[in-house]
Amino acid sequence: MATRPDLSTLGAFMTAEAEDRDFAGVVRICSGEEVVFCGAYGPASRRWPVPVTENMRFDVASVTKLFTSVAVLQQVAEGKLALDTPISSYVDLAGTTISDRVTLRHLLTHTSGIADDADEEAGESYEDLWRERPNYAVTRTVDHLPQFAYKPRRFEPGAGCRYCNCGYVLAGLVLETATGETYRDSVRTRVFEPAGMVRSGFFDMRDSEYDVAEGWERAPGGRWRRNIYSYPPIGSPDGGAHCTATDLVRFLQAVREGALLPPELTDAFLSPQVMHHTKDDYSVHYGFGLEFIVADGRVRRYYKDGINVGASAIVQHYPDANLDVAIVSTTEDGAWPALREINKLVRAGARS
Secondary structure, three states, rough: OOOOOOOHHHHHHHHHHHHHHOEEEEEEEEOOOOOEEEEEEEEOOOOOOOOOOOOEEEOOHHHHHHHHHHHHHHHHHHHOOOOOOEEOOOOOOOOOOOOOEEEHHHHHHOOOOOOOOOHHHHOOHHHHHHHHHOOHHHOOHHHHHHHHOOOOOOOOOOOOOOOOOOHHHHHHHHHHHHHHHHHHHHHOOOOHHHHHOOOOEEOOOOOOOEEOOOOOOEEEOOOEOOOOOOOOOOOOEEEEOOOOOHHHHHHHHHHHHHOOOHHHHHHHHHHOEEEEOOOOOOOOEEEOOOOEEEEEEEEEEEEEEEEEEEEEEEEEEOOOOEEEEEEEEEEOEEEEEEEHHHHHHHHHHHHH
16 A cells, blocks of 8 residues: 655745745645645746646756657557667768767667767766857757767766766657657657647747746845757757646656557656666666666666756656655756655655
8 A cells, every 4th residue: 555645744844945045836746636735836937927727837948858759659559669779770871980889778778879069977067068058059950960969978888877867869869750740749649639638739939928937046146047048949859848747747648558659668667778877775777768767676766857047847757655756847956855855754654
């Protein structure tokens, strides 16, 4: 039987985060169809006094990789793609530094060894990419290639494990080849619609879109500044979809229910695939998009988080407590205090 943690203090914690530390966003926790906790906090814009609502859409940054992975695995299920076939069979990479031995499995599990546009594990800033190249010039998946495809590879395919945004850009290019559709159209029709993610989409920063929260950052001097020059104006296979917290929970539930993938690939998607690193009492593994915390031989939680200037988000499942959590926020550090508090409460419930 699942152990339900005591979340009675979470509301007061989140109110303090909003009032004292400028949290703006939504926290949603569900157990199956039951909503255990849901709260919306702060302003949707730092310019106008518009409050965040539970149904507002947020940039979920790298959480988007989950949608890319599922869309690719759907094509594997249909026999149009194969996880262990070199991607050079699907897209022309002649003249690049990308090894002709890189496969979709490598891309989806961060084991390809290809260069990234910004090496976040090494502390490089994604925002700095746009100091020389206009971010508004990058709106198609193929537009991302010059930022990484000619850089030296980091290791041979399968010889290491290092988080790589651009592995998912390549996976998105392969998806476009398999479907004959744009990446965003494929995800809308093949992932969002069957998952019941009725509010999710890819919204251009240059357009007026109802119920989409704005991303902000603290500038020198303490002023708030929009994130419109910090990354491309519309989402791509590695990040930038817009979702409600409700839709993020729906996504995980739809995967577990088999609504998106056949049983074998559903199991694979929900299972660790490669070891990333170890800590004192647990290890972190990568799956096909998801990340897994494993302790004592068991998965304690799986999740995907995303962070960018003006955006932070996470969707997470606790198997022992049977809880799904989604947190979305309009700042790059907004989601993490809430996440730490929920993790603490879940651990306390498991010990009681």
